[in-house]
Amino acid sequence: MTPEIGQDLSLFHLILHASLPVQIVMALLLGASLMSWWFIFIKMFSIKRAIQVTDRFEREFWGGGDISAIYQRVAGEREGAGEMERIFEAGFREFMKLRPQTGLSLNAIIDGTRRAMRATYQRELDGLESHLAFLATVGSVSPYVGLFGTVWGIMIAFMGLSSVAQATLAQVAPGIAEALIATAMGLFAAIPAVVGYNRYTHDIDRLANRMESFMEEFSNILQRQVTSKAP
Amino acid sequence: MISAADAPRNARSPRKALAGALALGVHVLFVLLLIFGVSWQTRRPAPVMVDLWQALPEPSAQPPARPQPLPPPKAPEPVKAAPPPPQPVEKEPSPPEAPDIALEKRKAEADRLKKLQAAKAAEEKAKAEEKAKAEEKAKAEAARKEREKQAAEQKRQALLRQMEAEDMKQQLAADTAANEARMTSLSEARAAASKRQAEVASVVGRYRDQISAKVRGNTRLPDDLKGNPQVRCLVKLLPTGEVVSVRVTQSSGNPAYDEAVVRALEKSSPLPLPADRDARAAFVPELSFVHRPKE
Numbered sequence: 025m026t027p028e029i030g031q032d033l034s035l036f037h038l039i040l041h042a043s044l045p046v047q048i049v050m051a052l053l054l055g056a057s058l059m060s061w062w063f064i065f066i067k068m069f070s071i072k073r074a075i076q077v078t079d080r081f082e083r084e085f086w087g088g089g090d091i092s093a094i095y096q097r098v099a100g101e102r103e104g105a106g107e108m109e110r111i112f113e114a115g116f117r118e119f120m121k122l123r124p125q126t127g128l129s130l131n132a133i134i135d136g137t138r139r140a141m142r143a144t145y146q147r148e149l150d151g152l153e154s155h156l157a158f159l160a161t162v163g164s165v166s167p168y169v170g171l172f173g174t175v176w177g178i179m180i181a182f183m184g185l186s187s188v189a190q191a192t193l194a195q196v197a198p199g200i201a202e203a204l205i206a207t208a209m210g211l212f213a214a215i216p217a218v219v220g221y222n223r224y225t226h227d228i229d230r231l232a233n234r235m236e237s238f239m240e241e242f243s244n245i246l247q248r249q250v251t252s253k254a255p
Numbered sequence: 256m257i258s259a260a261d262a263p264r265n266a267r268s269p270r271k272a273l274a275g276a277l278a279l280g281v282h283v284l285f286v287l288l289l290i291f292g293v294s295w296q297t298r299r300p301a302p303v304m305v306d307l308w309q310a311l312p313e314p315s316a317q318p319p320a321r322p323q324p325l326p327p328p329k330a331p332e333p334v335k336a337a338p339p340p341p342q343p344v345e346k347e348p349s350p351p352e353a354p355d356i357a358l359e360k361r362k363a364e365a366d367r368l369k370k371l372q373a374a375k376a377a378e379e380k381a382k383a384e385e386k387a388k389a390e391e392k393a394k395a396e397a398a399r400k401e402r403e404k405q406a407a408e409q410k411r412q413a414l415l416r417q418m419e420a421e422d423m424k425q426q427l428a429a430d431t432a433a434n435e436a437r438m439t440s441l442s443e444a445r446a447a448a449s450k451r452q453a454e455v456a457s458v459v460g461r462y463r464d465q466i467s468a469k470v471r472g473n474t475r476l477p478d479d480l481k482g483n484p485q486v487r488c489l490v491k492l493l494p495t496g497e498v499v500s501v502r503v504t505q506s507s508g509n510p511a512y513d514e515a516v517v518r519a520l521e522k523s524s525p526l527p528l529p530a531d532r533d534a535r536a537a538f539v540p541e542l543s544f545v546h547r548p549k550e
Contacts, residue, residue: 036290054282057282058278058282061277061278061281061282062271062274062275062278063274064274064278065273065274065275065277065278066270066271066274068274069270069273069274212285
């Protein structure tokens with residue numbers, strides 16, 4: 025590795041002249057960064073939409089609307105429905121199916137409804153939390169990958185130094201600079217991923233809390249409906 | 256019964272394409288930022304080497320200016336075509352090749368010029384190049400005017416050639432002047448170094464005063480001290496100013512007084528030391544300390 029003093033140490037020059045392992049690490053990190061940003065944006069859209077739709081549904085539900093009218097609307101728009109709407113729909117459908125059946129106790133009806141809601145809730149939560157594991161992985165691993173690239177690059181730089189009689193900074197500086205780019209890229213991939221992961225887990229936790237309390241409240245409402253009609 | 260309505264719904268597909276485009280956008284933005292940021296940074300500290308000249312080096316500036324005035328007279332007068340070629344080697348070949356019109360005169364003139372030149376070079380050292388420049392300019396101007404005016408007069412040719420010879424000599428003079436300028440810049444650098452030395456010396460002196468003031472404050476003079484005896488100590492110091500050891504190299508003759516000075520030095524640890532590396536070299540690792548009871 026001949027040092028080229030005074031040559032322009034532009035970023036691309038450094039990347040193109042890096043050793044192969046360092047280049048592989050850089051490519052890996054670039055891919056990880058692209059993927060994590062992609063997921064960050066996907067999650068941003070989907071969580072924002074989930075919160076909006078949930079807000080709208082809660083307003084509609086607690087605004088005193090007719091439950092069966094809401095069910096009709098939600099069942100109509102299959103694809104556009106939000107998470108909480110689907111929980112409501114699953115629970116209410118189960119309830120409607122169970123109620124006409126004779127010989128079922130009140131508890132059985134409510135339990136069945138609740139199970140149906142719980143299942144939908146789990147599924148929805150799973151959908152919301154998808155890709156978050158990837159963000160967590162990128163956030164925790166890519167600094168180490170970048171560090172590996174840097175260590176490797178510095179090793180190469182110092183190996184090149186061993187063959188010259190007089191060691192100057194100019195002989196190692198380009199190698200170290202190119203190696204440090206790997207760390208920079210690792211951090212560039214990791215920081216948004218960690219921020220996104222924390223942000224989205226927080227948002228999803230809050231959404232999950234809202235869904236769970238809705239499930240409880242809706243069960244109560246259904247129970248009231250049954251007991252008021254049963255006698 | 257299980258109906259299609261019971262089947263779990265798939266989560267609606269989020270806007271994946273838009274998200275992908277945004278992710279790409281973020282990266283492109285970041286890379287652009289890096290390119291511009293880094294290229295701005297790398298350009299700024301580009302090393303620049305500067306040579307300080309008192310005046311512009313004359314010889315390099317002259318050749319391009321020279322050929323311009325010559326061609327015009329060459330065209331109308333075929334006889335004049337002779338002078339330009341011998342120009343670079345004017346000194347020797349010009350006398351034999353020149354017409355016999357003013358040979359004697361020219362020789363005398365050349366001699367005179369040589370003497371003049373020698374005198375000039377000897378007496379004018381600092382201002383030589385400025386003068387040469389001014390003279391040269393004036394002479395070049397005059398030569399050009401004359402040539403244009405008296406292109407028909409062949410008599411003047413010899414005179415012109417003489418002038419050219421003069422110019423050549425002046426070029427030489429300018430060369431030597433440039434060399435002198437270089438020498439003066441060198442001596443300036445030396446002067447700067449000596450100035451730095453003087454600065455260091457003043458710092459050293461200041462700190463020496465501070466140290467002796469501090470030691471003086473800690474000295475308890477014995478009662479039986481007479482006169483103004485001098486004690487010289489060799490103090491070993493750490494770079495932080497901590498006193499490692501004190502040894503009396505020249506006693507005052509009064510052991511109690513010697514002892515008092517040594518104690519005072521030990522008590523004064525750490526001694527104040529200058530931050531400047533060169534000035535510090537006067538104190539660390541060993542400092543020769545002289546103490547007199549009365550200053």
